[in-house]
Amino acid sequence: MTAKIIDGVAIGKELRGEIKEGVSILEASGCKPGLAVILVGEDPASQTYVKNKEKSSVEAGMKSELIRLPATVTEKELLSHVDQLNKDETIHGILVQLPLPKHINEDLVIQAIDPRKDVDGFHPQSVGKMMIGQETFLPCTPHGIMEMLNRTGVEIAGKHAVIIGRSNIVGKPMGQLLLQKDATVTYCHSRTKDLPSFTKQADILIVAIGRAKFVTDEHIKDGAIVIDVGMNRDENGKLCGDVDFEKAKTVASAITPVPGGVGPMTITMLLKNTLQSAEMACKKGDLQAE
Numbered sequence: 522m523t524a525k526i527i528d529g530v531a532i533g534k535e536l537r538g539e540i541k542e543g544v545s546i547l548e549a550s551g552c553k554p555g556l557a558v559i560l561v562g563e564d565p566a567s568q569t570y571v572k573n574k575e576k577s578s579v580e581a582g583m584k585s586e587l588i589r590l591p592a593t594v595t596e597k598e599l600l601s602h603v604d605q606l607n608k609d610e611t612i613h614g615i616l617v618q619l620p621l622p623k624h625i626n627e628d629l630v631i632q633a634i635d636p637r638k639d640v641d642g643f644h645p646q647s648v649g650k651m652m653i654g655q656e657t658f659l660p661c662t663p664h665g666i667m668e669m670l671n672r673t674g675v676e677i678a679g680k681h682a683v684i685i686g687r688s689n690i691v692g693k694p695m696g697q698l699l700l701q702k703d704a705t706v707t708y709c710h711s712r713t714k715d716l717p718s719f720t721k722q723a724d725i726l727i728v729a730i731g732r733a734k735f736v737t738d739e740h741i742k743d744g745a746i747v748i749d750v751g752m753n754r755d756e757n758g759k760l761c762g763d764v765d766f767e768k769a770k771t772v773a774s775a776i777t778p779v780p781g782g783v784g785p786m787t788i789t790m791l792l793k794n795t796l797q798s799a800e801m802a803c804k805k806g807d808l809q810a811e
C-alpha cells in the first residue's frame with residue numbers, strides 16, 4: 522500500500538484564505554483583529570515559530586505585536602506585560618511562546634491571560650470548557666489535526682484512535698476532541714507496556730512522543746491513518762517526525778509528513794482562534810477595534 526500524503530501546507534493555505542476573508546469582513550465593520558506574541562529568551566526554534574506567527578498574522582490582515590523579553594526577565598515583569606495586553610482593546614489574542622525559562626512558572630503565566638484572549642487554548646477555563654464540549658478556544662495543534670482529518674474526509678465516529686503522548690497541549694486535548702466526534706480513544710505513554718499491541722489496533726494513530734522515527738511499520742495496522750506531531754532532528758541533523766515516514770507509508774492509508782504536516786496547521790489554527798476572538802469581542806463591543 523502507498524499512503525496518501527496529508528498535506529498540512531495545502532490544507533493550511535486553503536484555510537488561511539478563508540481566515541483572510543473573515544478578517545477583511547470584520548475590518549470593514551471597523552474591527553481589525555490583533556494578535557500579541559510574547560517571546561522570552563533566544564531559543565532558536567521559538568524565534569522561528571514566533572517569526573512565522575508574526576508573518577502569518579500580518580498576511581491574514583491582522584494587527585501583530587511582538588514583545589521580546591530577555592531570558593533573565595522576572596516572572597513579575599512578564600506578568601505585567603500580560604496584564605497590559607489584557608487591557609489593550611486592540612489586542613484580541615495573547616500568546617506566550619513556550620517553553621519559558623525554568624525560573625518562570627508557566628502555569629501562573631498562562632492563568633494570567635484573559636480567557637477571552639486565550640487563543641492558544643491553554644488557560645484552565647478554556648481547557649475546562651473543552652472537556653465539557655462548550656464553545657471555547659481549542660489548543661492549536663489538536664484543533665489543526667481535527668481540521669486536517671475533516672478536510673481529508675476521514676470518518677472518525679466508531680473508529681479506534683490511539684494517541685501516543687499525554688501532554689497538556691497535544692495528547693490530552695487530542696483524545697478529548699476525538700472522543701467528542703465519537704471515536705473510541707486509547708492513550709499510550711512512556712510507561713505503556715507492549716506499545717505495539719495497542720498501536721496495532723489503531724484506525725487513527727496520533728504520535729506525539731518526542732522521539733525521532735520511533736514509530737515504524739511494525740506499530741501500524743494496514744490501512745491506518747497516521748498523524749505525526751513530532752519534530753526532531755535525525756542523525757544527519759535533518760528535521761524528522763516521531764514516525765519513520767519511509768517505513769510507515771508502506772502500511773498506512775494516509776500519513777502526515779514532517780515537515781509540512783501538522784506544524785503548519787498549528788499556526789493556521791492560531792489565526793482562526795484570533796479571528797474568532799475578535800469576532801466575539803467586536804460583536805459584544807467590549808474589546809474595541811484599532
Ligand SMILES: Nc1nc2c(c(=O)[nH]1)N[C@@H](CN(C=O)c1ccc(C(=O)N[C@@H](CCC(=O)O)C(=O)O)cc1)CN2
Pocket residue numbers: 569570616617618619620641661662752760779780781782783784785786787788
Ligand atoms: N504558546 C505556544 N507555544 C508552543 C506551541 C503552541 O502552540 N503555543 N507549539 C509548539 C511550537 N509551535 C508553535 O508555537 C510550532 C511548531 C512547529 C511549527 C511548524 O510549522 N513546523 C514546521 C517545520 C518548521 C521548521 O522547519 O523548523 C513543519 O512541521 O512543517 C509551527 C509551530 C511549542 N510551543
